[in-house]
Amino acid sequence: MRLLIIEDELPMRIALVKTLEAEGYRVISAVDGPSGMESALTEKVDLILLDVMLPGLDGYALCRELRHRGQEVPVLMLTARGQVQDRVEGLDCGADDYLVKPFSMKELLARVRALLRRQSRVQAVPDTLLLGGLHLDFRKQEATREEELVEFTTREWDMLKLLVAAKEEPISREQFLDEVWEYNAWPTTRTVDNFVAKLRVKIEENPNAPEFVLTVRGIGYKLKVR
Numbered sequence: 001m002r003l004l005i006i007e008d009e010l011p012m013r014i015a016l017v018k019t020l021e022a023e024g025y026r027v028i029s030a031v032d033g034p035s036g037m038e039s040a041l042t043e044k045v046d047l048i049l050l051d052v053m054l055p056g057l058d059g060y061a062l063c064r065e066l067r068h069r070g071q072e073v074p075v076l077m078l079t080a081r082g083q084v085q086d087r088v089e090g091l092d093c094g095a096d097d098y099l100v101k102p103f104s105m106k107e108l109l110a111r112v113r114a115l116l117r118r119q120s121r122v123q124a125v126p127d128t129l130l131l132g133g134l135h136l137d138f139r140k141q142e143a144t145r146e147e148e149l150v151e152f153t154t155r156e157w158d159m160l161k162l163l164v165a166a167k168e169e170p171i172s173r174e175q176f177l178d179e180v181w182e183y184n185a186w187p188t189t190r191t192v193d194n195f196v197a198k199l200r201v202k203i204e205e206n207p208n209a210p211e212f213v214l215t216v217r218g219i220g221y222k223l224k225v226r
């Protein structure tokens, strides 16, 4: 995995490089907005750590420009400020996550791992999938059955993507909580069961005798794709 750090403060940059390299990541870095932009566009990286206050071009503008050019690489914003409006602007510009300085390196590594995991899942999900009579379009997040729209919530789409990316391997309830709920809430494993029940109502012909979202006793659930 190759990471790009765009950060002008030397001590912070050194700390980030050291921490990430110690975890086995390959790291390249840039010291201002324009050179960061250049690296982001020309180097093949799996994730960008992006400081907000940068000389030349700030992190928000840089991120917005990347997205504008169709770059979908995950971006983790780093900022010294922590006001609500900064958070909104950070996610508005197309960043995937947001970390307020000072943060612990342990927290940073957890966020990096989560984003990389999410990204590899995104890459393992096909554009479309047919489950019985249900046509799923993962790119548009649109589901139809006999040309009628079937509504799935964002969380239900995330669960489906996780199941599809697993290629018929079972996903444990804990793994669902880790990867779909992340640090947004503290649900219990029972929550997963409730969501699976809702998924089945939308996917299965008979939710009480599921053909696609199957229970794997003692583990969790898997998606049978025919």
Ligand code: CA
Pocket (backbone or CB within 6 Å): 007, 008, 009, 051, 052, 053, 054
């Ligand atoms: Ca800075």
